[in-house]
Amino acid sequence: MTALLCPDAFLSPLEIDAAVTRALAEDLGRAGDVTSTATVPEGTRARAVVVARKAGTISGLPLVEAALLKLDPKASITAHHRDGAAVAAKTALLTIDGDARAVLSAERVALNFVGHLSGVATAAASFVKLIAHTNARICCTRKTTPGLRALEKYAVRCGGGFNHRFGLDDAILIKDNHIAVAGGIAAVLRRAKAVAGHLVKIEIEVDTLDQLHEVLSAGGADVALLDNMSHANMRKAVALVAGKLVLEASGGITLETAAAVAETGVDYLSSGAITHSAPSLDVALDIEM
Numbered sequence: 515m516t517a518l519l520c521p522d523a524f525l526s527p528l529e530i531d532a533a534v535t536r537a538l539a540e541d542l543g544r545a546g547d548v549t550s551t552a553t554v555p556e557g558t559r560a561r562a563v564v565v566a567r568k569a570g571t572i573s574g575l576p577l578v579e580a581a582l583l584k585l586d587p588k589a590s591i592t593a594h595h596r597d598g599a600a601v602a603a604k605t606a607l608l609t610i611d612g613d614a615r616a617v618l619s620a621e622r623v624a625l626n627f628v629g630h631l632s633g634v635a636t637a638a639a640s641f642v643k644l645i646a647h648t649n650a651r652i653c654c655t656r657k658t659t660p661g662l663r664a665l666e667k668y669a670v671r672c673g674g675g676f677n678h679r680f681g682l683d684d685a686i687l688i689k690d691n692h693i694a695v696a697g698g699i700a701a702v703l704r705r706a707k708a709v710a711g712h713l714v715k716i717e718i719e720v721d722t723l724d725q726l727h728e729v730l731s732a733g734g735a736d737v738a739l740l741d742n743m744s745h746a747n748m749r750k751a752v753a754l755v756a757g758k759l760v761l762e763a764s765g766g767i768t769l770e771t772a773a774a775v776a777e778t779g780v781d782y783l784s785s786g787a788i789t790h791s792a793p794s795l796d797v798a799l800d801i802e803m
Contacts, residue, residue: 518575520598523671525576529664534580536661537623547619560614560801564607564628567796571639573597573672574631577665578608578624586616598672600639607797621799630662631669632795637788638673640769645776650783652772653678655764657786666789678784686710687739688718699725700732707734717762726751730758741765745778752779 519525564578575597582589589612595601607628610617641652653676658666667677679685686706696702699718706716717737720726729735740751742765755761762782763775775783 516576518579518593518596520573520596520668520672522598522674523668525664525668530576530580533627533662533665534577534584534623537626538581538584538620541623542619547615550615550618554614554618556615558614560610560612560617560803562610562617562799562801564610564624565798565800566601566605566607566632567603567798569601569603570632570636570795571673572599572601572607572628572632572795573635573669574628574665575607577627577631581620581624581627582610582612582616585620586613589613589616598635610799617799617801625797625799627665629794629797630792631665631672632797633792634666634669634789635673636795637792638670638675640673641772641783641785641788642674644769644772645783648773648776648779650776650780651676652788653762653782653784654788655784655786656681657790659789670788673788675788676782684714686714686716688716690719690721690741693718699728703729703732703734719764723747723750723754726754730755735759737762739764739784740780745774748775748778748780 566572572595575593579591582591589610592609594606594608638652645652654667654670655678663680667680670677679687688702688706693699693702696705703718710716715736716734717739718729718735719739719741720729721741726738729738737760738755739762740748743751748763751761761780762784763780764784767775767783767785768787772783
């Protein structure tokens with residue numbers, strides 16, 4: 515499984531096992547694969563190839579392997595590519611030799627994972643390519659499929675992107691509603707700084723340059739999130755901050771706008787579209803008896 519992981523990303527084997535176990539339980543239900551059991555003689559062997567029908571960046575192969583091995587621990591799997599690979603259409607990704615019933619029963623779960631995650635990785639790679647002429651980095655958000663966040667964020671890394679926080683518990687991100695409830699920018703930053711550990715970053719959302727001035731005056735922030743700012747104001751923000759804070763642009767960033775945003779000089783672009791709107795990559799499992 516480790517050999518199939520993207521070399522520039524990270525994913526816990528526990529996440530893989532938990533996700534595959536849930537998905538197989540959902541699909542096999544109470545009686546298992548009644549179609550394969552009824553129609554395929556016990557002990558029949560099958561050779562199959564997992565193929566990318568469309569060009570894209572691959573992610574999710576370790577979950578294909580895990581799904582198959584859950585149902586046939588003796589299955590033989592030969593990898594032709596690993597996660598993070600950019601492949602052309604009609605590229606063979608894996609060759610499988612195993613119990614035919616197990617291959618057929620695992621097929622949809624395996625393809626659902628690799629198709630979806632490869633779609634996310636392909637979307638991330640498209641953003642990365644568009645802003646490669648700048649120093650900016652593209653990152654995802656928490657707009658992920660419930661239960662699949664770690665997998666989707668891994669897929670973003672497979673595509674060359676970067677991850678924002680994984681959850682509410684690994685960084686402080688102060689948004690406009692926090693500012694309103696806490697009584698203003700100075701007050702909310704003071705409260706955050708008082709409790710943040712030395713390894714916890716503090717990011718604060720600003721909508722205007724006046725708010726950014728307040729953040730700089732108050733101190734305590736590590737990152738300013740420029741929310742739905744015009745490109746002109748982003749450039750002014752970069753000049754105003756002059757390296758004192760990391761700047762992240764957010765709000766409606768798409769493939770059509772990414773390059774222009776990156777060219778303003780911000781450090782990061784965050785886009786929920788990478789995970790919540792990425793189309794699945796067309797991946798198939800073809801039986802070769």
